[in-house]
Amino acid sequence: MTQRRFDLIAFDWDGTLFDSTAIIARCIQAAVVDVGGKKPTHKEASFVIGMGLMQALAHAAPDVPKERYSLLGDRYRHHYFAIQHEISLFEGVLPMLADLKTRGHVLTVATGKSRRGLDEALAASILAGTFDASRTADQTAGKPDPLMLRELMAEFDVPRERTLMIGDTTHDLQMALNAGCASVGVSYGAHEPDAFYALNPLYVAHDVTQLHDWLLAHA
Numbered sequence: 001m002t003q004r005r006f007d008l009i010a011f012d013w014d015g016t017l018f019d020s021t022a023i024i025a026r027c028i029q030a031a032v033v034d035v036g037g038k039k040p041t042h043k044e045a046s047f048v049i050g051m052g053l054m055q056a057l058a059h060a061a062p063d064v065p066k067e068r069y070s071l072l073g074d075r076y077r078h079h080y081f082a083i084q085h086e087i088s089l090f091e092g093v094l095p096m097l098a099d100l101k102t103r104g105h106v107l108t109v110a111t112g113k114s115r116r117g118l119d120e121a122l123a124a125s126i127l128a129g130t131f132d133a134s135r136t137a138d139q140t141a142g143k144p145d146p147l148m149l150r151e152l153m154a155e156f157d158v159p160r161e162r163t164l165m166i167g168d169t170t171h172d173l174q175m176a177l178n179a180g181c182a183s184v185g186v187s188y189g190a191h192e193p194d195a196f197y198a199l200n201p202l203y204v205a206h207d208v209t210q211l212h213d214w215l216l217a218h219a
Contacts, residue, residue: 004103006182006219008158010149012167013111013118014049015189017127020087021168024049024080028060031076037064047191050112050169052142080117089125090188092208097130099216106156109134110148110165110175132156143171146179153179164202164219166211173199186211 014020025045033039040060048056057072058064064072100107108131111118115136122128133155135148153163165176168189176183177199185201186208187193193204202218205211 004105004219005162006105006164007162008106008108008153008156008164009100009215009219010108010110010152010163010165010181012050012165012169012172012189013109013113013121015168016166016172016186017089017093018087018121019090021046021049021189023083023087027076027079027083028057030079031057031072032061032064034075035061035064035068035072037061037072049189050143050167050171052112052137053114055137055142056112084121084124089127090208092212094126096208096212096215097127099212100219101130103216105219106132106158108132108152110143110152110167110172111135112137112143112171114138143169144174144178146175149175149179149181153181170195170199173201184211184214 011017014024025042028045029039045060048059054069054073057076058069061072113136115138118134118136133152135151140151141147149165153160160180163181165172165181165183167173168186169191173183173185173196183201185193185196185204187204187206196204203214205214
């Protein structure tokens with residue numbers, strides 16, 4: 001066991017811990033079509049994953065007028081809640097989190113999901129009780145605003161140099177950069193990893209096994 005470098009580790013949720021990227025992109029596409037917008041491509045729908053819900057939908061549907069945003073959000077939630085049972089953890093996440101808890105890291109979630117959405121996901125998953133705290137976009141501010149990371153650091157009195165953010169999008173890595181924290185990217189989620197390197201992640205993992213091994217050796 002190496003000496004601990006980071007006291008607090010913040011994980012993104014969708015595309016980092018849960019294999020949900022394709023489902024979320026489909027729900028965004030369906031919601032936009034439901035309110036009369038032009039269907040975004042899979043790449044366009046995937047890009048906004050990690051943002052706050054309304055921020056993401058507005059970006060994915062630039063031709064939808066603002067007065068229809070509320071309906072757009074309702075239609076997204078309708079599609080998502082209908083198929084959220086299909087979402088599963090990436091293989092290897094549970095033993096990775098167990099090892100990190102054994103080493104004494106504070107484990108947290110920093111996600112673009114809503115508070116309601118995260119609470120429902122936690123209650124329905126075997127991760128209930130795993131995390132010491134969490135922040136969502138509607139509680140604080142959407143990524144890449146650093147507010148959710150700053151609140152987590154303040155809650156546990158952990159300085160930024162002892163905090164690590166792990167995520168699958170440029171929004172996650174930019175948030176870490178804005179907060180003055182280190183980051184690790186994962187390439188198996190919503191964004192292509194080529195865009196990560198300009199944001200100075202310490203590492204880019206291509207599967208959970210690589211992420212687990214890197215964390216045990218370097219975190």
